[in-house]
Amino acid sequence: MSSAPEKTSQKKKIQANEPFNDVQSSDTIFRTSDGIDFYIHRVVLFLASPFFRDMFSLPQPPSSDTTKPIIVITESSKVLDPLLRFCYPVDYPKFPDNNYDTLALIGDTLEAALKYQLTVATKILRGHLRIFSKDHPLHAYAIACRLQLEEEASETISGASYIQEMSNISAGVYYRLIQFV
Numbered sequence: 001m002s003s004a005p006e007k008t009s010q011k012k013k014i015q016a017n018e019p020f021n022d023v024q025s026s027d028t029i030f031r032t033s034d035g036i037d038f039y040i041h042r043v044v045l046f047l048a049s050p051f052f053r054d055m056f057s058l059p060q061p062p063s064s065d066t067t068k069p070i071i072v073i074t075e076s077s078k079v080l081d082p083l084l085r086f087c088y089p090v091d092y093p094k095f096p097d098n099n100y101d102t103l104a105l106i107g108d109t110l111e112a113a114l115k116y117q118l119t120v121a122t123k124i125l126r127g128h129l130r131i132f133s134k135d136h137p138l139h140a141y142a143i144a145c146r147l148q149l150e151e152e153a154s155e156t157i158s159g160a161s162y163i164q165e166m167s168n169i170s171a172g173v174y175y176r177l178i179q180f181v
Contacts, residue, residue, distance in 0.1 A: 013037050016077060019090055029070045036077035038084065039068075048087040051117040079108045086113070086121035095128055100139060103132045107143035114147060126152060145173045 015021040016038040026039035045052035060069065073080065082093035082105070095102050106128045113121035126149065133140030133156035144153035153176065 015039070016081060019088060020081070020084060027068060029068050030080065031070050031072045032077040032080050033074055034076045034078075036080075037070075038077070038080055040084065044087055048120070049117050051115075075108075075112050078105060079112050082109050083112050083116070083118065083121060086118060086124065092124065095132075098132060098135050100136060103129075103136050103139050103143070106132060107147070110143070111147055130155060142169060142173075145169065145176070 014036050015023075016036050020038040020040065022039050025041065027042050028040050030038040030040055032038065042052075042056045046056050047053075075083070082095075085091070085093045095106055106125055110122065110125040110129060112118075113125055129140055129143060129149075129152055133152075137156050140156040141153055144150075144156055
């Protein structure tokens with residue numbers, strides 16, 4: 001993440017969906033890796049996460065009254081939107097489609113929740129990983145191993161068969177897989 005003062009440019013800025021498009025009351029902008037601006041309220045994230053509490057407690061560079069700090073993050077808007085919905089007083093995100101793309105989104109969002117120490121989001125997303133593992137056990141297993149979630153890794157693999165993603169796992173992960181099966 002990096003911070004830069006907001007600059008006006010000729011290029012039209014792309015804003016996130018509601019409630020992350022509130023230019024007036026927000027006090028910070030998160031800019032995602034795909035260039036979407038999320039207008040956020042520090043106090044919400046301060047309360048939701050020790051990571052953000054520490055980050056927002058650090059001295060901030062001086063800025064004019066007309067600009068908001070822009071924090072560039074590595075996550076995409078597809079990951080940040082559901083992640084922030086776990087923090088804000090809005091409906092939690094839904095992951096209705098039981099397919100590989102949705103499971104990959106759950107994995108990426110869970111990775112960000114762990115990174116930013118969002119306890120509620122982490123707990124809920126771990127539950128989603130378990131639910132999706134019934135239809136996609138090896139995909140869920142690979143995600144659990146990537147995120148070092150041993151409990152989920154051991155629970156996800158019943159009834160599994162080979163998938164292409166297995167070519168990307170280490171010998172140690174494969175060994176643990178054999179032990180679980």
